[in-house]
Amino acid sequence: MNGENMKLEIRNLHVSAEGKEIIKGLSLDINEGEFHVLMGPNGSGKTTLGKAIMGHPKLKITEGDMLVDGKSILNMKTDDRAKLGIFLLFQNPIEVDGIGFANFLHSANGAMHGNTVTTSDFLKEFKETSEKLKFSGNMAQRSLNAGFSGGEKKKGEVLQMAILKPKIAILDEPDSGLDVDAIKIVAENVNEIAKRNNTGILLITHYSRILNYMKPVFTHVMINGRIVANGGAEIIKAVESHGYEAFTK
Amino acid sequence: MDYNEFKRESERQFAEQPQEGRDMYKRNFIKIPEEYFTLNGKSKSGQHADMVIKALKDNFGIYFDVIIDGKDILSTSRFAKIVDMADADSGLLKILLEKYPNNKFAALINSKSQKAVVITVKKGESAKINALVLNGEDPVYVQFVVNVEDEGNIEFFQFFCSGVKEKSATGIINIADIGRNANANFIAVHNEGSETAVMNLHHTEIGECSRLSQHFVFTGGSHVKSMGKVKLRGQLSESETNEIVEAVLDQKMDVNTEIVNASKGSAGILESKAVLSDNSVCMLKGFATIEEGATGSRSLVKESSLLMDNTARIESIPGMAIREDDVKATHSASTAPIDEENLFYLLSRGVDRNSAMKLMVDGFIGGSVLKIGDDEARGLAASIIYEKLKNKSIGLTPENKADTVYEVVRADEKAEDMLREHYKYR
Numbered sequence: 001m002n003g004e005n006m007k008l009e010i011r012n013l014h015v016s017a018e019g020k021e022i023i024k025g026l027s028l029d030i031n032e033g034e035f036h037v038l039m040g041p042n043g044s045g046k047t048t049l050g051k052a053i054m055g056h057p058k059l060k061i062t063e064g065d066m067l068v069d070g071k072s073i074l075n076m077k078t079d080d081r082a083k084l085g086i087f088l089l090f091q092n093p094i095e096v097d098g099i100g101f102a103n104f105l106h107s108a109n110g111a112m113h114g115n116t117v118t119t120s121d122f123l124k125e126f127k128e129t130s131e132k133l134k135f136s137g138n139m140a141q142r143s144l145n146a147g148f149s150g151g152e153k154k155k156g157e158v159l160q161m162a163i164l165k166p167k168i169a170i171l172d173e174p175d176s177g178l179d180v181d182a183i184k185i186v187a188e189n190v191n192e193i194a195k196r197n198n199t200g201i202l203l204i205t206h207y208s209r210i211l212n213y214m215k216p217v218f219t220h221v222m223i224n225g226r227i228v229a230n231g232g233a234e235i236i237k238a239v240e241s242h243g244y245e246a247f248t249k
Numbered sequence: 250m251d252y253n254e255f256k257r258e259s260e261r262q263f264a265e266q267p268q269e270g271r272d273m274y275k276r277n278f279i280k281i282p283e284e285y286f287t288l289n290g291k292s293k294s295g296q297h298a299d300m301v302i303k304a305l306k307d308n309f310g311i312y313f314d315v316i317i318d319g320k321d322i323l324s325t326s327r328f329a330k331i332v333d334m335a336d337a338d339s340g341l342l343k344i345l346l347e348k349y350p351n352n353k354f355a356a357l358i359n360s361k362s363q364k365a366v367v368i369t370v371k372k373g374e375s376a377k378i379n380a381l382v383l384n385g386e387d388p389v390y391v392q393f394v395v396n397v398e399d400e401g402n403i404e405f406f407q408f409f410c411s412g413v414k415e416k417s418a419t420g421i422i423n424i425a426d427i428g429r430n431a432n433a434n435f436i437a438v439h440n441e442g443s444e445t446a447v448m449n450l451h452h453t454e455i456g457e458c459s460r461l462s463q464h465f466v467f468t469g470g471s472h473v474k475s476m477g478k479v480k481l482r483g484q485l486s487e488s489e490t491n492e493i494v495e496a497v498l499d500q501k502m503d504v505n506t507e508i509v510n511a512s513k514g515s516a517g518i519l520e521s522k523a524v525l526s527d528n529s530v531c532m533l534k535g536f537a538t539i540e541e542g543a544t545g546s547r548s549l550v551k552e553s554s555l556l557m558d559n560t561a562r563i564e565s566i567p568g569m570a571i572r573e574d575d576v577k578a579t580h581s582a583s584t585a586p587i588d589e590e591n592l593f594y595l596l597s598r599g600v601d602r603n604s605a606m607k608l609m610v611d612g613f614i615g616g617s618v619l620k621i622g623d624d625e626a627r628g629l630a631a632s633i634i635y636e637k638l639k640n641k642s643i644g645l646t647p648e649n650k651a652d653t654v655y656e657v658v659r660a661d662e663k664a665e666d667m668l669r670e671h672y673k674y675r
Contacts, residue, residue, distance in 0.1 A: 054597050082599035094594040098612030108598035
């Protein structure tokens with residue numbers, strides 16, 4: 001990265017799943033430190049975009065390219081994309097029974113940052129971040145997402161983001177299924193993590209409620225696999241006032 | 250065949266040959282090729298015993314009290330005596346043969362083994378015994394007889410290994426009798442060579458208010474045939490049996506264990522887990538029998554397997570025969586391939602594919618490994634499982650120290666609390 005800000009460029013991306021085209025020519029640039037929000041109705045392809053950026057094996061890129069600092073990542077493995085500094089906060093994090101949350105995160109941290117972080121420092125950060133996220137009980141002793149409530153799963157994803165310190169984080173509906181208080185906690189923690197690490201954010205959401213606590217600079221509206229509107233806070237207001245129908249005309 | 254006829258036929262089969270006679274087992278079994286029964290190797294053990302002993306001592310902190318190296322057999326434990334089968338009293342031979350009537354493996358091991366190890370723990374005593382069994386091209390046949398008297402305690406760990414790459418065999422019979430108010434912890438780690446046939450017979454009877462915890466790890470051998478029985482003879486006796494199978498590269502494993510509740514208030518648990526890949530085959534045949542009169546007893550047979558690729562095959566056949574009404578009994582079997590969505594999630598956090606697979610295997614069998622009560626034996630078993638997962642190596646004694654593979658994170662007191670009982674891969 002040569003100390004410069006990382007840049008993710010998505011160029012005319014077409015993505016298919018099981019033979020059906022979901023993303024139909026999407027272009028978007030995200031720089032480290034920038035805050036984007038991608039809004040759109042159900043089924044518009046937002047989640048598919050996040051998974052495609054991360055290299056999901058069941059998604060096929062039929063056209064276009066994705067570049068990090070000018071180099072295509074299409075042929076890169078998922079773990080190598082993560083090591084570049086891309087992070088996906090899952091809308092529905094997978095439950096993996098038997099793998100300890102802290103142990104997994106410790107392994108992932110080692111894979112991402114080598115042995116530069118001592119176990120002691122890791123555990124300190126883990127504990128502090130868990131407290132900030134208001135986790136009840138001992139997270140470390142629980143299996144990875146197994147038996148977590150919806151809110152705990154989202155907080156667990158934010159905890160992973162805090163520890164792994166990505167350069168660009170795609171947050172796939174971090175607000176879905178959360179009550180008002182939990183949305184605030186998640187949003188405030190993401191803000192703090194992003195500010196501390198200069199993380200670029202692509203926040204994917206249906207609703208504007210989380211945006212009461214987060215202030216994206218760039219707003220995009222995605223409908224039927226394409227970005228149909230780009231702008232700033234005025235777009236969010238338009239969505240609030242008129243819904244997505246205004247963007248389909 | 251109508252139901253009554255079927256029932257009569259099943260009862261007849263059961264009476265004649267409690268395990269191998271069952272129809273399901275007749276259709277699903279691993280056959281050890283005949284050539285393994287007539288081997289005449291020339292070498293001693295495949296690995297130099299001194300080197301193996303030193304490596305296990307240095308890397309895992311394991312000291313052996315009983316060492317069987319080919320035909321050489323040595324005991325430094327006051328609890329374990331070497332008995333020449335030719336000189337053994339007829340009682341010993343009678344016990345061995347009575348336990349396994351019509352069993353060709355028992356007959357073979359009986360005919361070939363020249364010596365037996367007799368372990369006696371007298372009333373109120375406690376014993377810890379580690380035994381190493383090394384086979385070379387020359388097969389090893391050995392019998393252990395364990396007697397734990399009332400209120401006795403025993404921890405008995407057996408490690409089987411060999412670096413030999415030629416065809417060979419290991420035949421083992423373990424007969425144990427646990428008295429009243431006694432505790433027994435048996436651990437057997439089988440890591441024989443890639444061309445070694447493994448025949449493992451075990452039979453344990455447990456007295457009143459006693460507890461047995463036993464753990465089998467099967468990672469080595471070309472063909473593994475394990476047949477075992479735990480009989481909960483005494484009232485309120487308990488047993489917990491954990492079996493871990495890890496098979497790769499055409500290994501064939503057939504693990505058949507029966508738990509018999511023969512007394513009131515007895516409790517038996519049998520949990521088997523298999524991780525398979527690369528054309529390997531495994532038969533898990535756990536069986537629970539609750540005999541008439543064993544009121545208030547409990548029994549659980551649970552088999553689960555993880556298929557790492559689509560070339561491996563599992564036959565999971567849990568079964569039960571319940572002859573008493575007032576009991577609690579459950580059996581289950583589950584098989585799953587590696588879940589691609591789970592894998593994607595782990596990869597998305599920067600963990601490479603091999604490490605992610607290891608994490609998933611650890612998640613699957615880690616709980617069973619942690620149940621192995623002896624720290625040193627657990628460390629060794631974990632290292633063997635890890636090394637095999639990494640290199641598909643069969644029968645090699647791990648060179649890595651246990652703490653380079655599994656490590657209990659102990660940064661400080663609070664950290665220890667946070668990660669208690671959790672292990673991580675480096």
